[in-house]
Amino acid sequence: MIARPFCIPALLAAALLQACASERIILLPQPDGTPSAVVVESKGRSVVLDQPYAVAEVSGRRIEKQVTDAASVEVRYKAVSEALPPRPRSFVLHYEFGTTKLTAQSRGRIDEMLDEIKRLPAPEIIIIGHTDQIGVDSVNDALSLKRAEAVAQLLKAKGIDPRSIETVGRGKREILVKGRPGVPEEKNRRVEIRIK
Amino acid sequence: MALAADAGIVKTVRGQVTLERAAQRHEIKVGDAVREKDRVTVLGDGSIGISMHDETLLSLGPNSTMVIGTFAYNPVTREGQVETSILKGTLRYVTGLIGRANPAAIKVLTPTSTMGIRGTEFIVDVPE
Numbered sequence: 001m002i003a004r005p006f007c008i009p010a011l012l013a014a015a016l017l018q019a020c021a022s023e024r025i026i027l028l029p030q031p032d033g034t035p036s037a038v039v040v041e042s043k044g045r046s047v048v049l050d051q052p053y054a055v056a057e058v059s060g061r062r063i064e065k066q067v068t069d070a071a072s073v074e075v076r077y078k079a080v081s082e083a084l085p086p087r088p089r090s091f092v093l094h095y096e097f098g099t100t101k102l103t104a105q106s107r108g109r110i111d112e113m114l115d116e117i118k119r120l121p122a123p124e125i126i127i128i129g130h131t132d133q134i135g136v137d138s139v140n141d142a143l144s145l146k147r148a149e150a151v152a153q154l155l156k157a158k159g160i161d162p163r164s165i166e167t168v169g170r171g172k173r174e175i176l177v178k179g180r181p182g183v184p185e186e187k188n189r190r191v192e193i194r195i196k
Numbered sequence: 197m198a199l200a201a202d203a204g205i206v207k208t209v210r211g212q213v214t215l216e217r218a219a220q221r222h223e224i225k226v227g228d229a230v231r232e233k234d235r236v237t238v239l240g241d242g243s244i245g246i247s248m249h250d251e252t253l254l255s256l257g258p259n260s261t262m263v264i265g266t267f268a269y270n271p272v273t274r275e276g277q278v279e280t281s282i283l284k285g286t287l288r289y290v291t292g293l294i295g296r297a298n299p300a301a302i303k304v305l306t307p308t309s310t311m312g313i314r315g316t317e318f319i320v321d322v323p324e
Contacts, residue, residue, distance in 0.1 A: 021323035023306050028288075028317040039312035049318075058309050077319050080257030080286040083243035085207035087290070088251050121207050122227040124247070126271070141272065168271045196207075196247050 022059035026068060027052060088196035089116060114158055116195050124196050127151050128168045132188040133179060137171050145169025151191050202229040203267035204248035211242025232267045252278055252292030260285020269294060281305040287320045
């Protein structure tokens, strides 16, 4: 056996041996399958983990790259994985043209949202208003916040705890559909509700 | 309720988990808020799951200690900074909205390493 640098030989006390245990960083797959990566740096050295289940083991001055798999992670890291909060869910509401009246389809989603909220531990509801690309930020920010607050009122009326609701106006920072400059695009005028 | 000073809300707790803030230590439960500079400790075989304001998700497994070093977030622009240290135990981490806009604003530290993140979910394991 070749001793690792800075590790205590195996015959010494177990308490000392612990000083030798490696830190491990394991890249997990993204739920939607998109690529991702972690760069692990330690004492001037670094490795890039860019494949799911790639592992960086950091011990003393060494970083070693290893590979694990879903089944091993599930067993070894069961407790920490089970504790992860549920992932946020997103609902988008649209309005009938030029009104504050929700489309029939959007009205139908309200009940689905309420069910979801009731299912969650310590639920938080973040209501994000968006505008189209017409106009300046200051006006759009205020308008989008007003849209978000209208939805907040609706949820409060349905019995949702006001303290669990946050409203945000993002104006035109997150355009869904790129229209021609100066031409209003209805699909961008929306309210997104993120529930976590 | 997410106050401006709050960094996140506790969503799951198993067993005994404590929070240390300004030299005060108390047990933490579901619905409690965590803030920048808080130290979270899982005793024995417990665990905790926290959802941060920017939708970063993190959980700690048994015998773990974590410090929320920095947390700043602007929900309108989605700019901010998150720095988390795992001193011992296991951490599972899912990047939130700050990281989606600017991965360089996310940092995870262990006693010996630094992690830079590119749109990512991962586990960190720091033996005692």
